[in-house]
């Protein structure tokens with residue numbers, strides 16, 4: 253693909269995203285939306301730096317300071333780039349009153365209490381008729397449904413994680429430390445073209461594998477104990493997420509059993525999840541298998557999470573999730589069983605909802 257074609261595609265997908273966003277803004281009866289969440293900025297404008305995006309029916313304004321001005325011009329052609337010097341309360345009220353907006357949505361999960369206070373004070377002091385409306389998650393909802401161009405990149409990132417896992421798998425033997433394996437995986441990922449790693453790689457062996465978010469230690473791998481590896485790659489901003497649990501030599505009876513239960517739980521979710529379901533119904537498919545095997549208390553996290561520009565995004569698949577599933581969503585299915593003091597098993601694949609059913613993207617051997 254030539255750069256011009258790629259750029260043309262980027263621009264048309266950006267137009268389509270803005271069209272959908274404007275529809276949501278209108279539905280929420282807002283005049284405009286203020287956005288600063290980095291992945292949201294990138295999704296809507298292509299801009300990868302830090303700044304503020306203001307989207308209204310007519311405007312697409314990207315406000316950045318001196319450090320990012322040139323980058324914004326290059327990455328976000330078609331956006332009105334304005335240079336800002338002060339904090340939000342210093343420049344936003346004047347701009348908003350010039351544009352005649354009265355209801356401005358903002359990412360309530362990102363704007364700090366302090367900046368909100370100062371912004372409100374500046375609006376009052378200038379006697380501007382502007383209401384700040386908490387509006388978190390609007391762009392995140394759009395991001396949860398992937399377009400074909402996004403799926404291409406996510407699939408590449410998934411392939412890269414598969415390949416790095418399989419290559420690193422060969423160096424895993426008794427005596428090698430968790431940290432050495434983690435570094436080897438990171439090296440392979442970077443050599444194969446990953447943009448760094450989207451999250452710190454987990455290599456947890458023996459009792460450490462009972463900690464779902466363990467950090468790699470100096471502990472050497474021993475024969476017969478579980479080794480839990482959780483890793484991902486990033487391509488053009490898009491992430492992948494993959495977990496495998498392996499045993500060197502023979503696993504003991506308990507671990508053979510829990511491995512089979514986790515695998516069955518995952519298969520049940522992969523086969524049974526449909527785009528008509530809620531995220532908590534999908535979670536239930538896997539959880540029931542683990543509950544029935546008697547390990548319900550040892551599966552203390554949700555079934556999975558959306559993956560895209562962020563490694564954790566909508567939808568959230570868990571018992572208490574209120575998200576609904578839909579075609580175009582990409583998420584992980586990662587049931588696990590963790591036995592304190594002994595170790596744990598987690599198996600994680602990424603899948604996309606297509607024509608109502610799941611298609612698994614991860615190919616690494618289980």
Ligand code: ZN
Pocket residue numbers: 493557584586600
């Ligand atoms: Zn994950």
